[in-house]
Structures are given as C-alpha cells and as structure tokens.
Amino acid sequence: MTAEPIKLHVKINGSDQAATLDPRTTLLDFLREHLHFSGAKKGCNYGECGACTVHVDGLRVNACMILAAQVDGRQVTTIEGLATKDGLHPVQQAFIDCDGFQCGFCTPGQIMSAVACIAEGHTGSDAEIREWMSGNLCRCSAYPQIVDAVKAAAAKMKLAAA
Amino acid sequence: MNPFSYSRAERADEALQAGADAAVMYLAGGTELLNWMRLGIAAPDRVVDISRLSELNRIETLDQGAMRIGALAKLNDIALHPDVARNYPVLSQAILKAASAQLRNLATIGGNLLQRTRCAYFRAEDTLSCNKRTPGSGCAARQGLNDKHAIFGWTDNCVAVQPSDPAVALAALDAAVVVRGQSGERSIPAREFHTLPVQGPERHNVLQHGELITAIELAAPAKRSAYLKVRERESYEYAIVSAAVTVELNGDRIKTARIALGSVAHRPWRLDEAERRLVGAQVGSADVAAAIDVDIGKARALTHNAHKIVLARNAALRALEECFNAQAQRS
Numbered sequence: 026m027t028a029e030p031i032k033l034h035v036k037i038n039g040s041d042q043a044a045t046l047d048p049r050t051t052l053l054d055f056l057r058e059h060l061h062f063s064g065a066k067k068g069c070n071y072g073e074c075g076a077c078t079v080h081v082d083g084l085r086v087n088a089c090m091i092l093a094a095q096v097d098g099r100q101v102t103t104i105e106g107l108a109t110k111d112g113l114h115p116v117q118q119a120f121i122d123c124d125g126f127q128c129g130f131c132t133p134g135q136i137m138s139a140v141a142c143i144a145e146g147h148t149g150s151d152a153e154i155r156e157w158m159s160g161n162l163c164r165c166s167a168y169p170q171i172v173d174a175v176k177a178a179a180a181k182m183k184l185a186a187a
Numbered sequence: 188m189n190p191f192s193y194s195r196a197e198r199a200d201e202a203l204q205a206g207a208d209a210a211v212m213y214l215a216g217g218t219e220l221l222n223w224m225r226l227g228i229a230a231p232d233r234v235v236d237i238s239r240l241s242e243l244n245r246i247e248t249l250d251q252g253a254m255r256i257g258a259l260a261k262l263n264d265i266a267l268h269p270d271v272a273r274n275y276p277v278l279s280q281a282i283l284k285a286a287s288a289q290l291r292n293l294a295t296i297g298g299n300l301l302q303r304t305r306c307a308y309f310r311a312e313d314t315l316s317c318n319k320r321t322p323g324s325g326c327a328a329r330q331g332l333n334d335k336h337a338i339f340g341w342t343d344n345c346v347a348v349q350p351s352d353p354a355v356a357l358a359a360l361d362a363a364v365v366v367r368g369q370s371g372e373r374s375i376p377a378r379e380f381h382t383l384p385v386q387g388p389e390r391h392n393v394l395q396h397g398e399l400i401t402a403i404e405l406a407a408p409a410k411r412s413a414y415l416k417v418r419e420r421e422s423y424e425y426a427i428v429s430a431a432v433t434v435e436l437n438g439d440r441i442k443t444a445r446i447a448l449g450s451v452a453h454r455p456w457r458l459d460e461a462e463r464r465l466v467g468a469q470v471g472s473a474d475v476a477a478a479i480d481v482d483i484g485k486a487r488a489l490t491h492n493a494h495k496i497v498l499a500r501n502a503a504l505r506a507l508e509e510c511f512n513a514q515a516q517r518s
Contacts, residue, residue, distance in 0.1 A: 028192040048193035048234070051221070071225070072218055072290055084292045090218045091293065094193045095236060138289065145288075159422035160287020 033097040037062070038106030046093055053077045053088035056103060064104035064133040068162070075161035078134040079103045085141035087160075104133035107140065115185070116140050116178040125174035127165035135161045139175045148179040188224045195236040199243060199367065199399065205235045206397035207369060213237050213399065215259055216294040218286075219302045226310060228303070228320065238295075243401055246271070252408040258297030258365075258400040262353070263288070265296055274408035276513075277431050281356035281414040287423050297400035300354055300364065300380060303391050304347035304453070305425055306336065318344050318388035326388070334491035335427065338499065340452040345388035346489055348450045349381045350425050356414055358455030359431035359447040362405050368398040377403070378447070381454035409433035409445075413509035415502050416449075426450040428495055430502040434510035439470045444507065446479075448499050451486070458482040458503065470511045479503050 030045045037060065044059060053070075056062040056079070068076035070089045077088040080102040107114040116139050119125070126132040138161045142148060147157035154175050155168070163171065196202035205211055210232035214220055217238075223229035237243070237259065244259040248270045256265055265271055266282035286294060308315045308327040316325035328336055328346050336346040357364075357377035364375045375393060382390040394400070412433040418424040429449035435442040444465040447455040464478035483500040 028190040031193050048191055049188045049224075071222055075287065075289060078289055085289045086292050087218075087289045090216075090221055090290070092193065092214070092217065092221070092234075092236075094195075095214075095217065095238060097195075142288070147288075156422050157288050160289045 031094045031097075033094060035093075035096050035098070036100045038102060044093070048092065048094055050093045051089055052079070052081075052091040052093050052096055052101070055093035056088060056101075062103050062105050065137075066130055066133060068131070068134075073162070074131070074134075075138060076131050076134040078137040078161065080137060080141060083141075083144075085138050102137075104137055107136070114140065115181050116143070116174070119174040119178035119181065120171075123170050123174035123177055125167055125170045126163075127167050131161060131163045131165075135163065135171055139171075139178065142175060143179045143182060148175060151176070189230040191224075191231050192233045193236065194233070196240060199237075199240055199401065202235055202237045202240065203367065203369060203397065203399055205233070206399065208233070209396060211235055211397075215298040216261070218290050218294045219298060223303075226312060228310070237399070243297075244295075254405040256296055256403045256405070258402055259295045262286070262291040262294045262296060262299060266291070274410060275356075275360060275405060275412065277359060277409060277412035277414045277433060278353065278356040278405070281352040281416075281429075281431060284414065284416045284422075284429075285352040296353060296403055299351055300357075300377075300400065301392065301394070302349075302351055305350045306347040307332065309347060318384075319347065319391070322389040328489075330490070332491065333489040334494075335425075335450075336489055336492055337453065338451050338486040338488055338492060338495050339448075339456045340383045340385075340454070341487070341489070342384040342388070345384035345453065347384075347453055349391075349453050349455070350450060352414070352416065352426065352429060352449065354381065355429055355431040355447050355449035355455040356412075357403065357405075358457060359412070359433050359445045360405055360409055361445070362403055364400055365402040365404060366394065366398050367401045368395060372401070374404070378455060378457055383453050411435065411510045411513050413506045413513065415506040415509065417498050417502050428499045428502050430499070430506040431455070432503065432506040432510050434507065436470065436511070441465045441468045441470065441475075444510075446503050446507070448503060451495065451499050461503075475507060476504060479507075 066076035068074035072087045072090040079088045142157045212231035214234045214236045243257045245257045247255045266279045272279045308317045316327040362377040381392045416426045416429040431447045433445045446458040461478040461482045468474040486496045
C-alpha cells in the first residue's frame with residue numbers, strides 16, 4: 026500500500042519548520058535527512074544507545090523512538106540549538122574542560138541528556154548522575170569524565186543562577 | 188518498516204471506533220511499536236496516535252489514598268508523583284529501575300504493560316522458530332540459549348518471560364487494569380493481565396484487538412513495599428529476576444505479605460502459597476525463608492537458567508527484608 030504523506034509544523038531550535046513527510050519518518054530522520062541537523066546521531070535506531078537524544082517541549086527523549094508526525098506543534102531542541110552568540114552552553118564547555126569524550130559520536134546525545142539531567146535536579150551525587158545518565162552509552166567508555174563534566178556544569182550553572 | 192497511514196485521535200471513542208479495524212494499531216509512547224514495525228513483529232496498515240488524549244493521562248488520588256492513573260501517563264511522571272512515591276514505593280522504584288530517563292519520558296504505563304518479551308528468538312530480524320512470531324513454528328529457545336528465560340509456567344511451546352518492571356509491582360499491589368472496548372469497560376486484575384503459554388503461546392496478554400487500556404487503579408496504599416531488581420548492570424538493563432513485595436506488620440509478626448517475582452514467567456509470578464504461610468510469621472525467623480522455599484521449590488529450570496531459581500529466592504527474601512526494615516512512614 027502507499028500511505029498518504031503527513032503534514033507537520035514544528036519549531037526547531039526556535040525556527041518554524043513545515044514539512045510533508047512519509048508517515049514512517051522518525052523525528053531523528055526528519056532532523057538529519059530532511060533538515061540536515063546532523064548533531065543527533067543514529068547509533069542503534071532502537072532506543073538503546075541515547076545518541077539521538079533531543080528535547081521535545083523541554084523533555085529529553087530518544088529521537089529514533091518518535092515519529093516526526095508526533096511532534097507536530099511541539100518545540101524541539103537539538104545540540105545545534107544550545108550555543109548562543111555569547112558562546113557555548115556551560116554543559117558543552119564542561120565536556121571540553123573535563124575531557125568528557127574520545128571519539129565524540131555519543132557526545133551530542135550525552136550533552137542533551139546532561140542538560141536535562143541538570144534541569145531535573147538529578148545531580149546530587151556521582152551515583153545519581155550515573156543512574157540518570159545511564160540511557161546514554163559511550164563505547165569509548167569516557168564515563169568518569171562525563172560524570173565530572175555533568176557535575177562541573179551543574180555547579181557552574183547553580184552559581185550563575187544564584 | 189512497511190508503509191502505514193497515520194492519524195491522530197482527538198477523543199477516546201474516536202480511537203475505539205478506528206481500532207475496531209484489524210489493520211489498525213494504536214500508538215502511545217511509541218517505544219515498542221516503532222521497534223515492532225522495524226523488526227516485522229507488527230505491520231499495521233494504519234497507525235492511530237492516541238498520545239494526545241488528555242482524558243487518559245491524569246494521575247488522580249482518590250479517597251483513602253487509592254489512585255487512578257490514566258493509561259497515557261508517562262512513566263517518569265508516575266514514579267515522581269509525590270503520592271505514588273509516598274504510598275506505593277514499590278511502584279515508584281520499579282518504574283525508576285525501568286529503561287532510561289529518556290525512554291521514561293516517552294513511555295506510558297498502559298504501553299509498558301503491552302511490551303512483549305525480550306526473548307532474542309522472538310525479536311530476531313531473521314525468521315526463527317518462535318510460536319509467538321509464527322504460530323506453530325516451535326520454540327527455538329526451549330533447546331537454545333535460554334539463560335534469561337522462564338523458571339515458572341513455561342511449556343515446550345514457549346519459555347519466554349514478560350520483562351516489564353512496573354507490571355511486577357502492579358501484580359504485587361493487586362492493581363486493576365481498566366480496559367475500554369466497543370461493548371464497554373471491564374477491569375482486569377493486573378496479575379492476570381499477561382497470559383501464560385498454556386493459554387496459547389502466540390498470545391501476550393488478555394487484551395482483545397481494538398480494546399484500549401484507559402487506567403490503572405491502585406487500592407489502599409502499601410507504604411511498606413519494595414522492588415528489588417537483579418541485573419547484569421546496575422542501570423538500564425532488563426532484570427534477570429526481580430521481586431516486588433508489600434508487607435503489613437503487626438508488631439514483629441507479619442499481618443499480610445504479597446510477593447510477585449518478575450522475569451521468571453510470562454506474567455508476574457505471585458507466590459500465593461508463601462503469602463499464606465507468611466501470615467503470622469515472625470520477622471527474622473526461619474519461617475520466612477521456609478515459606479518462600481515452598482513456592483520456589485515448584486520452579487523448573489531450563490538448560491541454562493538454574494541460577495535464576497536461587498536468584499529469585501534470594502531476591503524475594505531481600506525485598507521482604509527491605510520491607511521489614513522500612514520505617515513505616517506517617518500518612
């Protein structure tokens with residue numbers, strides 16, 4: 026059978042986007058293949074690795090597990106939307122300062138997850154950070170440095186907010 | 188993924204009407220359905236998105252602390268809800284040990300119960316013998332790699348286990364799964380929601396096609412309750428075994444205990460005989476383990492999973508101990 030295309034309007038990193046898509050298109054494929062936001066990575070495409078983590082209406086989600094059709098009318102933030110004209114997001118800077126990556130493939134997902142993890146308040150201890158970051162796999166196993174980066178960014182952001 | 192058409196339901200009755208068609212599947216959180224479509228486990232002609240039915244996502248506290256959780260409530264929202272965390276710690280803990288933070292932002296409690304077994308033969312991209320995938324084709328796991336498989340309630344036709352963590356907590360809590368169909372609403376005890384292979388190895392649960400889970404109902408609070416999950420990694424992994432336990436104490440005697448084991452059968456496995464024997468038993472006495480051992484003694488190992496019998500026994504005992512030691516919180 027052939028399926029009728031779906032139409033959607035979505036705000037991505039603050040800009041309105043309209044598209045007509047095959048209903049099978051996931052949010053991840055929409056971002057990468059149609060809009061050329063290649064930051065979110067396709068690691069497993071089964072919701073197992075977290076490399077595709079983005080924010081929908083402020084919540085971290087796996088972009089491979091959502092149909093683009095489902096984000097119609099929503100706001101999506103990708104790694105490309107984090108930095109401002111003033112510079113990198115504190116979490117991005119912390120990953121550099123703490124050496125929180127090696128090959129870098131999982132890093133956009135790690136950073137998007139970390140931004141949410143800090144906003145959710147799940148950075149009370151190293152163990153809590155590890156638990157709430159466990160949905161992001163790092164095959165280079167930079168985990169200790171990732172925990173350091175999340176901790177450093179959380180402290181810096183708390184200070185800036187005070 | 189096969190082509191499908193997509194539409195969004197605005198009301199539950201509209202979804203029910205569409206769902207009567209055998210070629211329609213509902214889409215809620217999507218964390219299972221998308222993978223089923225990728226693997227060829229499901230190939231609907233039409234997907235009806237029910238995720239925006241706001242009438243089904245409320246979390247309500249009722250009289251006497253009972254709760255009604257809309258089927259579309261997200262897992263994280265349920266686990267972190269103050270009334271759930273305070274009154275049903277076993278459910279909150281089970282949810283927070285399920286999947287990852289990202290997936291729990293998508294996955295719904297209704298959809299979680301509908302997840303299917305993680306048996307590698309069932310989820311295979313190639314066509315393998317699996318009575319769930321291709322009825323009548325046999326069970327490759329029966330003589331194959333079955334270290335993760337059932338120790339209770341299996342038959343030669345299927346040795347799969349149901350992997351949901353929340354389902355185990357809901358079984359221990361005697362929760363009800365409220366379901367709506369063309370002919371009205373019915374309520375299914377959570378412990379009977381998933382089917383055993385004797386009911387037909389191709390089945391996963393008792394839901395009929397087109398029916399919609401609308402809510403989960405929790406009865407009286409179970410403040411002295413705990414969920415223990417044993418797995419190969421500390422986080423983001425399915426259970427080898429798990430145990431959900433609720434206890435009421437009368438001094439140092441057990442008044443009631445409810446014990447459900449997870450990942451040991453194709454449904455959460457209640458230890459009914461042990462629960463009966465535990466009534467009146469003294470906390471810390473040898474009677475506790477003796478009661479558990481009566482039910483554990485009925486377990487049957489497969490080729491590679493005898494260790495799960497020991498793990499299940501010890502998980503039940505440890506979860507009981509956690510309940511004994513929990514400070515009874517003030518209401």
